[in-house]
Amino acid sequence: MVVLSVPAEVTVILLDIEGTTTPIAFVKDILFPYIKENVKEYLQTHWEEEECQEDVGLLRRQAEEDSHLEGAVPIPAVSDNGAADLQQVIQAVVDNVCWQMSLDRKTTALKQLQGHIWRAAFTAGRMKAEFFEDVVPAVRKWREAGMKVYIYSSGSVEAQKLLFGHSTEGDILELFDGHFDTKIGHKVESESYRKIADSIGCSTNNILFLTDVTLEASAAEEADVHVAVVVRPGNAGLTDDEKTYYSLITSFSELDLPASP
Numbered sequence: 001m002v003v004l005s006v007p008a009e010v011t012v013i014l015l016d017i018e019g020t021t022t023p024i025a026f027v028k029d030i031l032f033p034y035i036k037e038n039v040k041e042y043l044q045t046h047w048e049e050e051e052c053q054e055d056v057g058l059l060r061r062q063a064e065e066d067s068h069l070e071g072a073v074p075i076p077a078v079s080d081n082g083a084a085d086l087q088q089v090i091q092a093v094v095d096n097v098c099w100q101m102s103l104d105r106k107t108t109a110l111k112q113l114q115g116h117i118w119r120a121a122f123t124a125g126r127m128k129a130e131f132f133e134d135v136v137p138a139v140r141k142w143r144e145a146g147m148k149v150y151i152y153s154s155g156s157v158e159a160q161k162l163l164f165g166h167s168t169e170g171d172i173l174e175l176f177d178g179h180f181d182t183k184i185g186h187k188v189e190s191e192s193y194r195k196i197a198d199s200i201g202c203s204t205n206n207i208l209f210l211t212d213v214t215l216e217a218s219a220a221e222e223a224d225v226h227v228a229v230v231v232r233p234g235n236a237g238l239t240d241d242e243k244t245y246y247s248l249i250t251s252f253s254e255l256d257l258p259a260s261p
């Protein structure tokens with residue numbers, strides 16, 4: 001087995017979800033289709049609730065920012081014209097969500113609504129999150145060795161907690177010291193990693209970030225975070241240059257932690 005030695009200064013392991021802890025297929029074939037199949041009914045049922053109105057407000061503001069993009073779908077405000085008008089607005093929200101999802105956008109607005117739509121499915125046990133088999137044993141081992149383990153995903157913190165709280169391995173939320181999402185900044189921006197280090201109370205070079213996306217690895221590295229790119233079945237291929245440049249792992253078990261002092 002190829003082993004990657006974790007530098008001695010690393011005390012925190014920061015994990016991406018999709019393509020790192022969890023198969024892309026679970027996200028693309030189960031989580032995302034659930035949104036497309038349920039978003040309209042969800043909006044119709046929850047429209048009057050404050051949380052739903054906040055979600056729609058965020059999506060509307062995002063739609064305004066996106067208005068220059070090809071295919072962008074505006075979300076009008078509801079006027080006083082009655083039910084027919086409301087149905088048009090709901091349809092615009094549905095179309096906007098589907099348009100964003102067709103581009104696999106990672107906007108905070110989209111991710112927040114998605115988390116709220118998944119909530120019922122996870123809490124009722126209709127959906128259970130999947131992890132690669134090496135994930136849970138490795139995280140337990142890291143923690144026993146004194147490492148802190150955090151999650152940083154484009155999925156909202158609320159959605160992350162649903163995932164780790166309702167998985168095929170049971171409720172494993174307690175294995176994580178904390179969660180970050182795009183509210184701290186986007187994963188392809190190096191400033192996000194500096195803010196994460198600040199929030200944890202460590203230096204960026206105390207963190208090892210594991211991700212499948214080289215743009216994210218590059219942003220983290222620019223902030224002086226250690227990175228390894230995770231190669232999993234179903235992940236996007238890497239170029240030869242990327243394969244040469246980055247430390248690659250195919251399983252968390254390939255990480256060799258420094259011996260405790």
Ligand SMILES: CSCCC(=O)C(=O)COP(=O)(O)O
Binds near residue numbers: 016018031106160
């Ligand atoms: C609770 S994560 C759901 C998956 C998701 O919505 C997503 O965008 C995953 O992005 P990641 O940053 O984990 O690759």
Ligand SMILES: [Mg+2]
Binds near residue numbers: 017020212
């Ligand atoms: Mg990922």
